[in-house]
Amino acid sequence: MLRGDMTSGWIDTARRDLRQELPPMLRLGAPVVLAEIGWMAMGLVDTMVVGRVGAEAIGAVSVGTGVFFTVAIFGLGILFGMDYVVARAHGAGERERTHRALFDGLVIAAVLGAGLTALVYAAIPHLAALGVGASVRGQSEAYLRALTWSLPALMLQCAIHRYLQALGLVRPIMLIVLSANVVNGLADWVFVLGHLGFPAYGAEGAGWATCASRAYMLVMFAAFAVWNAKINRTGLLETAPRFEWARFRELIVLGFPIGIQRILEVGVFSCVTLLAASLAPAALAAHQIVLNAAALTFMVPLGISSAAAVRVGHALGARDRPGASRAGWTAFFLGAATMLVSGLTFVALPHPILRAFTTDLSVIEIGVSLLAVAAVFQLFDGIQVVATGALRGLGDTRTAMVANLIGHWFLGLPVGYVLCFSWGFGVTGLWMGLCIGLISVSFWLTAVWSRRAGALAVGGPVSPPEAVTSVT
Numbered sequence: 001m002l003r004g005d006m007t008s009g010w011i012d013t014a015r016r017d018l019r020q021e022l023p024p025m026l027r028l029g030a031p032v033v034l035a036e037i038g039w040m041a042m043g044l045v046d047t048m049v050v051g052r053v054g055a056e057a058i059g060a061v062s063v064g065t066g067v068f069f070t071v072a073i074f075g076l077g078i079l080f081g082m083d084y085v086v087a088r089a090h091g092a093g094e095r096e097r098t099h100r101a102l103f104d105g106l107v108i109a110a111v112l113g114a115g116l117t118a119l120v121y122a123a124i125p126h127l128a129a130l131g132v133g134a135s136v137r138g139q140s141e142a143y144l145r146a147l148t149w150s151l152p153a154l155m156l157q158c159a160i161h162r163y164l165q166a167l168g169l170v171r172p173i174m175l176i177v178l179s180a181n182v183v184n185g186l187a188d189w190v191f192v193l194g195h196l197g198f199p200a201y202g203a204e205g206a207g208w209a210t211c212a213s214r215a216y217m218l219v220m221f222a223a224f225a226v227w228n229a230k231i232n233r234t235g236l237l238e239t240a241p242r243f244e245w246a247r248f249r250e251l252i253v254l255g256f257p258i259g260i261q262r263i264l265e266v267g268v269f270s271c272v273t274l275l276a277a278s279l280a281p282a283a284l285a286a287h288q289i290v291l292n293a294a295a296l297t298f299m300v301p302l303g304i305s306s307a308a309a310v311r312v313g314h315a316l317g318a319r320d321r322p323g324a325s326r327a328g329w330t331a332f333f334l335g336a337a338t339m340l341v342s343g344l345t346f347v348a349l350p351h352p353i354l355r356a357f358t359t360d361l362s363v364i365e366i367g368v369s370l371l372a373v374a375a376v377f378q379l380f381d382g383i384q385v386v387a388t389g390a391l392r393g394l395g396d397t398r399t400a401m402v403a404n405l406i407g408h409w410f411l412g413l414p415v416g417y418v419l420c421f422s423w424g425f426g427v428t429g430l431w432m433g434l435c436i437g438l439i440s441v442s443f444w445l446t447a448v449w450s451r452r453a454g455a456l457a458v459g460g461p462v463s464p465p466e467a468v469t470s471v472t
Contacts, residue, residue, distance in 0.1 A: 021323075021330040025304075025311060029334065031170040033303030038177035040299045042184045042213060044292050046206040049188040051357055053202045055285040058358075060139030060203040062288035063127070063277055066270035067140075068147050070263065071120050072154060075112035077262035079105055079158045081255025083309040084395050086166035091317020098167065099239040102225075104247050105159035108255075113152030120148045139203040146207025150214040157214065160221040166310055169228065176220045184213035254397055261388070261401035268408040268437065272416065272430045283427040286366035289357045290431075294374045294381075297342035301335035301382035305389030312393025325456035328390035328449060332383065339382030346375035369428045377435040380442035387445035394452060403444040412437020 043065065050057045082105050089097040124144050164173055187209030194200030201208065229236035269291065276287040308331035315323035346353070354367040388400040416433015419425040425432065 018330055018333065021311075021326040022334075025307060025327065025330050025334065028168060028170055028310060029304050029307035029331075031174040032165065032307050033300050035170070035174040035177045036299035036303040036306075037296065038174070038181055040292075040296045041181050042210065044296060045181070045185050045188060046192075046209065047288065047292050048357060049192045050203055050206050052193070053200075055281045055358070055360060055363065057139055057203045058288050059277065059281055059284040060143055061206055062273055062284060062291070063140040064143040064147060064203070064207070066273040067123060067127070067144060068120060068151075070267045070270040071116050071123070072151060073262040073266045074259040075109070075116050075151075075155050076158050077259030078112065078252065078255035079109060079155070079162055080258045080262075080392065081251045081253075081397065082159065082162040083166055083306070083392055084254055084313055084397075085250060086163055087310045087313025087393065088317040088395075090167055091314035094317075095235055096239055098163070099234070099236045100242070100244075100247060101251065102159065102163040102236070103239070103241045104251055105163065106156060107243075108248070108251060109155035109159040110152070113155035116155070117148055117151045120144065120151065124148075142201075142204035143207045146201075146204050147210055148207075150207075150211040153211075153214040153218040157218040157221050160218075160225055164221070164225060164228075165306060166313070168310065168314075169224075172224050172228075173221075176217055176224070179220075180213045180217045183216045184209050187212040254395065257397040257401040258392070261397070261404050264401065264404040264408055268404075268413055268434070271413060272434060275417070275420065275430055276427050279427055282360065282362040283366055285358065285360070285363045286354075286370055287427050287430075289354060289363065290367050290370040290374055292357070293346070293353055293371065294378075297339065297345075297378060298381060298385070300338045300342070301385050304331050304335045304338075305385045307331065308386055308389040309393040312390055316394070321456045324393065325453040328393070328453055328456075331386045331390055332446075332449075335382040335386035336379060339378040342382075343375040343378035346371045346378070366427060370431050373428060373431040373435055377438045380435075380439045384438060384442040384445050387442070387449045390449055391445065391452070396448075396452070399448050400441075400445060403441045407441035407444065408434075408437040411440055 047058060047061060050061050082101055085101045086098045089095075089101065124141050127140055161173060164170075188206060190196050190198050191201050191205030191208045192203075193205075226237070228234065273284075273287065273291070276284045308328055311327035311331070312324045315321070315327055350368045350371045351364065353371065354364045358364065384403075391397070391399055412433045412435075414433070415436050416430040419429025419432050420427065421429075423429060
């Protein structure tokens with residue numbers, strides 16, 4: 001009887017916490033999710049338009065995007081450190097500190113934009129050494145040369161984006177990103193297929209279209225930040241930029257592990273793409289299509305993860321530790337529920353999903369098996385990214401880095417390589433390795449969050465070993 005009473009009490013508490021936290025989480029999370037889907041939709045449209053050119057063009061965009069984001073994601077990850085600093089300062093009512101975090105973020109973004117652009121350009125002539133086949137290498141190089149010009153704008157807009165999002169100003173972000181899809185789609189129509197007097201650049205045109213859409217978003221994000229500061233008199237425009245090493249160090253110490261974690265996470269998918277590039281063009285095309293489909297569904301828990309980081313940070317700033325625990329667990333529930341639906345969709349509708357991208361029967365045949373593997377890891381992928389966001393809200397950015405290193409690179413990728421090239425599973429074997437890696441990372445991060453959330457729920461200290469002392 002006692003055990004039954006305890007179980008009933010736990011369920012009642014969980015329901016009460018969910019009812020309390022779910023509305024604010026949805027108000028913040030829904031626009032963030034739509035914005036993340038908007039980001040992903042640009043890549044999907046690029047692939048769909050380029051797919052009309054041929055399987056080699058799809059493969060070229062796949063390889064180029066993989067190389068680009070393996071580098072760019074490090075810079076984006078460093079700027080994710082702003083989530084903790086700005087959200088916690090906002091929750092504590094420290095307006096000036098949020099503004100200074102924006103200035104620091106912009107400086108870091110400018111340096112990263114210049115340095116990473118040079119790094120990508122230096123890597124372009126070496127695609128052959130990375131195993132990229134001759135059939136797609138030329139188009140991959142042209143696409144990368146065009147795409148890399150968008151890197152500075154991407155870094156700067158990310159800094160403004162993280163600032164606005166941590167303040168809870170998520171609807172304008174959503175509208176800007178969604179409207180950028182119109183810019184990107186029109187630019188694809190002009191540059192990829194050749195209209196309005198422009199030649200058909202094919203895969204390279206998709207790179208120029210991305211440049212146009214990212215320049216547009218940078219202008220719009222900056223304009224809104226200035227407009228909001230003037231209308232609401234936030235003090236942003238009156239805050240003088242002032243360099244203080246302690247503030248910069250806080251962002252770097254928080255952001256560097258996120259940058260490494262994102263490289264490890266995205267890099268393993270890029271590595272799989274490069275390995276797939278050594279296979280037949282149909283296998284590479286199927287890999288890219290299913291990767292896009294899985295990445296699209298991933299945008300939902302990724303948005304929830306960002307909302308979790310903000311909600312947990314706001315609660316900690318307000319010294320509401322039980323509220324931080326509620327926010328994290330509510331995000332877990334939302335992430336798991338949405339990815340269960342995604343997995344079932346992949347199993348039920350593989351052919352309609354694949355035919356949205358291609359009519360090549362050989363590509364579709366391979367893609368069906370890849371979608372089946374992707375369906376298996378949907379739940380675990382959603383849980384691990386939500387856990388990463390919740391822990392980021394606590395200031396713990398190192399746990400996810402270590403979990404991704406071991407789970408993906410020491411376990412998932414080696415297993416996938418053996419399944420693909422030694423056991424004859426082909427590209428499906430690579431995806432099975434990805435699945436194993438994601439499952440291991442999911443269990444690790446959930447265990448860590450559960451321990452930290454247990455302390456928070458009773459008002460205990462956060463005390464992660466990685467916690468960063470606030471800098472005022």
